[in-house]
Amino acid sequence: MKTKRENKSSATNVRSRDKLLKELSGIALMLSALFLISAILSFHPDDEALFGTLAWSDISSPLSRDVAESIHNPFGLLGARLSAFFIRSFLGYPAFLPGLALFYWGWSLLRFKSLKPALLFFLYSVIMAIDIAAMSGLTATPHSDVMAGAIGRMIAAMLSTLIGLTGAWVLLGVVAVGASFYMGRSIVSALQELLFSLNTVLARPFNAVRAWFDERRKKKEENDRLKAAKNQQKKKPPEKYSKKTDRKPTDSESEPFRSVPQEMDFDTASSVLPSFPEEPSVTEPDKGLPAGEPEMIIRKVVHEKEANLDERSLKVQTKDRVPYRFPSIDLLERGPDDDEEIDERQLAESKRKLLEKLSIYKIQVVRISTTVGPRVTLFEMELAPDVKVARVKSLENDLAMALAARGIRIIAPIPGKNAVGVEIPNGKPKTVWLRSVLQVERFKNSRLILPIVLGKTIANEVYIDDLTAMPHLLIAGATGAGKSVAINVIITSLLYACTPDKVKFVLIDPKRVELFHYQYLKNHFLVRFPGIEEQIITDPQKAVYALKCVEKEMEQRYERLEKAGVRNIGDYNRRFPAEFLPYLVVVVDELADLMITAGREVEEPITRIAQLARAVGIHLIVATQRPSVDIITGIIKANFPSRIAFQVASRVDSRTILDGSGAEQLLGNGDMLYQPVSLPKAIRIQGPYVSAQEVEAITTFIGGQHALNNMYVLPAGDMQKGNGLSSSGYQEKDGLDSMFADAARLVVMHQQASASLLQRRLRLGFSRASRVMDQLEFNGIVSRGDGSKPREVLINNEDSLELLLRNLND
Numbered sequence: 001m002k003t004k005r006e007n008k009s010s011a012t013n014v015r016s017r018d019k020l021l022k023e024l025s026g027i028a029l030m031l032s033a034l035f036l037i038s039a040i041l042s043f044h045p046d047d048e049a050l051f052g053t054l055a056w057s058d059i060s061s062p063l064s065r066d067v068a069e070s071i072h073n074p075f076g077l078l079g080a081r082l083s084a085f086f087i088r089s090f091l092g093y094p095a096f097l098p099g100l101a102l103f104y105w106g107w108s109l110l111r112f113k114s115l116k117p118a119l120l121f122f123l124y125s126v127i128m129a130i131d132i133a134a135m136s137g138l139t140a141t142p143h144s145d146v147m148a149g150a151i152g153r154m155i156a157a158m159l160s161t162l163i164g165l166t167g168a169w170v171l172l173g174v175v176a177v178g179a180s181f182y183m184g185r186s187i188v189s190a191l192q193e194l195l196f197s198l199n200t201v202l203a204r205p206f207n208a209v210r211a212w213f214d215e216r217r218k219k220k221e222e223n224d225r226l227k228a229a230k231n232q233q234k235k236k237p238p239e240k241y242s243k244k245t246d247r248k249p250t251d252s253e254s255e256p257f258r259s260v261p262q263e264m265d266f267d268t269a270s271s272v273l274p275s276f277p278e279e280p281s282v283t284e285p286d287k288g289l290p291a292g293e294p295e296m297i298i299r300k301v302v303h304e305k306e307a308n309l310d311e312r313s314l315k316v317q318t319k320d321r322v323p324y325r326f327p328s329i330d331l332l333e334r335g336p337d338d339d340e341e342i343d344e345r346q347l348a349e350s351k352r353k354l355l356e357k358l359s360i361y362k363i364q365v366v367r368i369s370t371t372v373g374p375r376v377t378l379f380e381m382e383l384a385p386d387v388k389v390a391r392v393k394s395l396e397n398d399l400a401m402a403l404a405a406r407g408i409r410i411i412a413p414i415p416g417k418n419a420v421g422v423e424i425p426n427g428k429p430k431t432v433w434l435r436s437v438l439q440v441e442r443f444k445n446s447r448l449i450l451p452i453v454l455g456k457t458i459a460n461e462v463y464i465d466d467l468t469a470m471p472h473l474l475i476a477g478a479t480g481a482g483k484s485v486a487i488n489v490i491i492t493s494l495l496y497a498c499t500p501d502k503v504k505f506v507l508i509d510p511k512r513v514e515l516f517h518y519q520y521l522k523n524h525f526l527v528r529f530p531g532i533e534e535q536i537i538t539d540p541q542k543a544v545y546a547l548k549c550v551e552k553e554m555e556q557r558y559e560r561l562e563k564a565g566v567r568n569i570g571d572y573n574r575r576f577p578a579e580f581l582p583y584l585v586v587v588v589d590e591l592a593d594l595m596i597t598a599g600r601e602v603e604e605p606i607t608r609i610a611q612l613a614r615a616v617g618i619h620l621i622v623a624t625q626r627p628s629v630d631i632i633t634g635i636i637k638a639n640f641p642s643r644i645a646f647q648v649a650s651r652v653d654s655r656t657i658l659d660g661s662g663a664e665q666l667l668g669n670g671d672m673l674y675q676p677v678s679l680p681k682a683i684r685i686q687g688p689y690v691s692a693q694e695v696e697a698i699t700t701f702i703g704g705q706h707a708l709n710n711m712y713v714l715p716a717g718d719m720q721k722g723n724g725l726s727s728s729g730y731q732e733k734d735g736l737d738s739m740f741a742d743a744a745r746l747v748v749m750h751q752q753a754s755a756s757l758l759q760r761r762l763r764l765g766f767s768r769a770s771r772v773m774d775q776l777e778f779n780g781i782v783s784r785g786d787g788s789k790p791r792e793v794l795i796n797n798e799d800s801l802e803l804l805l806r807n808l809n810d
C-alpha cells in the first residue's frame with residue numbers, strides 16, 4: 001500500500017507534469033502565432049511568381065534553393081507561401097488579427113490564466129478580421145485586393161448585390177461597432193492585463209541582475225563587518241569570559257557576532273506570542289544524534305487550502321442597478337513557486353550553537369522543535385523539569401550573541417509552556433505574494449465583514465482579521481519598513497472582498513504619493529466632501545476638514561440608529577436593507593505630517609472617531625513613520641487597541657507602539673508584530689508584497705467600469721474658527737458660508753428648506769448648498785434632515801430671523 005507521503009508525491013508529480021504540458025503548449029502557440037503574424041506582415045507580391053514555379057515535391061531540389069534565395073519574405077519559402085495564402089485566398093492583411101489572439105491564448109496557457117478572455121478575444125478578432133476584409137472589398141483602392149483577400153471580396157460582392165453598397169457599409173459598420181461595444185471592455189481589460197504581465201516579465205531579468213548586485217554588496221559589507229568584529233574581539237582581554245564561567249571561552253563563544261542587539265530584555269521577548277501549530281502534524285526527528293543531545297522535531301508548516309477567487313460570481317449589481325465586476329485575481333502577480341525545501345544543515349547548525357551555549361550554563365534541553373516560517377525560524381526548546389525559565393531569561397543576551405544574527409528574538413517563556421522560543425532569521429527569506437494569501441479558501445469563504453489579510457505567521461498560516469473587530473488600526477514603523485505596502489495590502493483585500501455599496505474609503509495622504517493610485521476609485525469607492533473637489537486629501541488643512549466631515553457623518557449615523565431603535569450598523573443594515581449604510585474606512589498615511597501642521601485640530605477628531613465610530617461602521621487606519629509620543633499621543637494610543645509595528649530604530653520606539661519592545665528586532669520588508677485586540681501578546685507576521693503596478697492594474701480595472709449613479713457625499717464638517725477653509729473662499733465669520741445669511745432669508749421667505757432651492761436661487765453647487773443647509777440646521781433655522789421627509793423651517797417670520805442673524809454676527 002502506498003504511504004501518505006508517496007501519494008502526495010505522485011499527486012505533486014502529476015500536477016507538475018500538467019503544468020509543464022501547459023507551459024510547453026503555451027510557448028508553442030505563442031511562437032506559432034508570432035511566426036504567422038510576422039510572415040503575413042512581411043508579404044511581398046513578387047514572391048508569388050517565384051514560388052509559383054515550384055511544386056512541393058521540388059522542395060529538396062537545387063531549384064528550390066535558388067528560389068529560396070530570391071524570396072523577399074524573411075521567413076523563407078514557408079513564410080512566403082503562408083502569407084500569400086492568407087492574403088490572397090483568405091482575409092488579406094486583417095488575417096493577422098486572429099494571430100494576435102492566438103498569441104494571447106498561448107500567453108494565458110503559459111501563465112495558467114483563465115482561457116475565457118483569450119477565447120473571447122479570438123472570437124472578436126475573427127469577427128473584426130472578416131468585417132475589415134469585407135469593408136476593404138467594398139472599396140476600389142489599389143490596396144483593396146491585399147486588404148480584403150478572396151473571402152473579403154466575396155462577402156463584399158454578396159452584400160453589395162443583396163443590400164446595395166450603402167446597405168453593406170452600414171451593416172459592416174454596425175457589426176464592427178456592436179462587436180467592439182459588446183466585447184470591447186473585456187478585451188481592453190484583457191489587453192491591459194497582458195501588457196501588465198509582459199511588462200513584469202520583461203522587467204524580471206533586470207530585477208534579477210539588480211538583486212544579484214545587491215546580494216554581492218551585502219555579502220561584502222557582512223564580511224567587512226565580520227573582520228572588524230574579529231579584530232575588536234582580539235583586542236578584548238579574555239578575563240571577561242572567565243569571570244562568568246570560570247573557564248576559557250569555547251570557539252563558539254569567541255566567535256564574532258554579526259549585528260547583535262546590544263541588550264535584550266525578556267519582557268520584550270515575552271511580549272510576543274509566536275503563532276504555530278499546537279502539535280506538529282508530521283515530525284522529522286534528526287538522525288545520528290551525538291549521545292545526550294535532544295532530538296529536533298521539524299514542524300511541518302500549515303498548507304493553506306487554495307481556492308480560485310475568480311470562481312466566485314464576479315459580476316454583481318449595485319444598489320443603484322449599475323453592473324459591477326470584482327477585479328480578477330489575475331491582476332495580481334503570481335510569485336515564483338515556493339521552494340519548500342528546508343535547509344536542514346542550517347537548522348542543525350543553529351541548534352548546535354544554541355545547545356552549546358545553554359550547556360555552558362548547565363541548562364538541559366529535553367526537546368527542540370522548529371517551525372520554518374517565510375522569514376524566520378522559531379526554535380522552541382523544552383527545558384528539563386528542574387530548569388526554571390527565569391534562569392534562561394538572564395541568558396538572553398548571551399544566547400543572542402551565540403547565534404550571531406540580525407533580528408533574533410527570544411520568547412521566554414512561550415505562554416502556557418515550559419519552553420523558550422528563539423526566532424532566527426532564515427538564510428533564504430521568502431517573499432509572501434499578495435496573490436498567494438488571497439487565493440486561499442479561508443479568504444474566499446470568509447464570513448468576516450471587512451476581511452483584511454495581514455500576511456503569514458511563522459507556521460505559514462494566512463492571517464486574516466476583520467477590520468470591524470479591530471476596530472481601528474495603528475501602523476507604525478521606520479521609513480522603508482513596509483507600512484505603505486501594508487496599507488496597499490489592506491485596501492486591496494477589501495477591494496477583492498467588498499462591493500462599492502458595502503465599503504467606502506476616506507483617503508488622507510499628506511505625503512501625496514502613497515495613495516495616488518486610488519484616484520481611479522473615485523466613482524466607486526471614494527467618498528466626496530462638500531466644498532472640496534479632491535477625493536484623496538493631501539492638504540493638511542483640508543485633512544482636518546475631511547476628518548470633521550467624518551465626525552459629522554458619525555453623529556448623523558448615531559442619530560439615524562437612535563431613531564431606528566437599533567444598536568449598531570449591522571442591525572440597521574439588516575432591518576433596513578434599502579437604506580444600507582456602507583462601512584467607512586478612513587486611511588491616514590502619514591499621521592506625523594498632520595500632527596506637525598494641525599496638532600490638536602487633528603488629534604481631536606481622530607480621537608473622537610476612534611472612541612465612538614465602531615458602532616456606526618467607521619474604522620480608522622492610521623500610519624506613521626514617527627513612533628514618538630508627540631505623534632502617537634497617549635490618547636491616540638488608548639483608542640487604537642489594534643496595532644502593527646514594523647521595524648523601528650530603538651526599543652523606546654517599539655514601546656511607544658506596542659507597550660513592549662521587540663519591534664527593534666524585526667527585519668524590515670514587511671516583517672511585523674501585530675497586536676490584535678483579542679490577544680494579550682503580539683504575533684509575528686510576514687506581510688505580503690503587492691507592487692504599485694498591481695495596485696494600479698486593480699484600480700484602473702475598477703475605474704474603467706460604469707460609475708455609480710449616486711456618489712456617497714459626507715455631510716459638511718462643523719468648522720470652528722481656525723479650521724481653515726477660509727482660503728478657499730467658502731467661509732466667513734465663525735466658519736459660516738458667505739451665502740449663509742442669504743440662504744437663511746430665502747428659506748424663511750419660502751418656508752421651505754431644500755438644498756435644491758438654494759442651488760437654484762443662489763446658484764450654488766450641490767455640495768456647497770448641502771453644507772449651507774447643515775449650517776442652517778446647526779444654527780436652529782431649519783430642522784434636522786431625515787432622508788425621506790423634507791426639513792422644516794423653524795423660524796416663521798423675517799423679523800425673528802434678522803434678530804437671530806444679528807446675534808450671530810455679534
Ligand SMILES: Nc1ncnc2c1ncn2[C@@H]1O[C@H](COP(=O)(O)OP(=O)(O)OP(=O)(O)O)[C@@H](O)[C@H]1O
Nearest residue numbers: 478479480481482483484485625669670687688689
Ligand atoms: N511585505 C513585503 N515583502 C517584501 N518587501 C517588502 C514588503 N513590504 C515592503 N517591502 C519592501 O520595502 C520597500 C519599502 O516599503 P514601503 O514603501 O511600504 O515602506 P514604508 O514603511 O511605507 O516607508 P515610508 O515610511 O518611507 O513611506 C518596498 O518598496 C519593498 O521593496
